[in-house]
Amino acid sequence: RKEVEQDPGPFNVPEGATVAFNCTYSNSASQSFFWYRQDCRKEPKLLMSVYSSGNEDGRFTAQLNRASQYISLLIRDSKLSDSATYLCAVSGSQGNLIFGKGTKLSVKP
């Protein structure tokens, strides 16, 4: 089993749609969880940290399920500018991050 797994997509959705991404991780000892956004030919940018209680930032909601070892990202009212690759990341033993391969989202007019 890979350390961090994501559905690669692509997810093609119309503007205004709600879209959800899931990510599973294998190391039950992981303590920190994140969603990053990566635009084409750019570096990953931190979108949200994911907390046990779940957290929301505007149209974005992140949730953590430790028992099932997955994290999720929900995007409501999708905008064209949300088109990007979304990477989930899980903390490793050295303080580093272990990344999934990313889920590509394309929002169409």
Next chain:
Amino acid sequence: SAVISQKPSRDICQRGTSLTIQCQVDSQVTMMFWYRQQPGQSLTLIATANQGSEATYESGFVIDKFPISRPNLTFSTLTVSNMSPEDSSIYLCSVEVEGQRAYEQYFGPGTRLTVT
């Protein structure tokens, strides 16, 4: 967050040569990391670079091939030695800073390396 710069932003190099990539951050940070992202792939950690100690390398990466310096709390370099076309990739540094509830990592803009 943190403001991170990398030099060069891109380079085309001949096989057998070496390239040193610089990473500069606008604040003092303890933890710095070097990642590689090959075309169409996710990020893979090369090594962790802490000031005052030897870098810690991940499986598959060795110091002779990827020597790292960390002379102070705002700067690090990664050298890609004796390059081959397989080293063509984007190399990214990241730093760990304290967020609201957890430590968070921020990335530099990356160095796009092509080896011919």
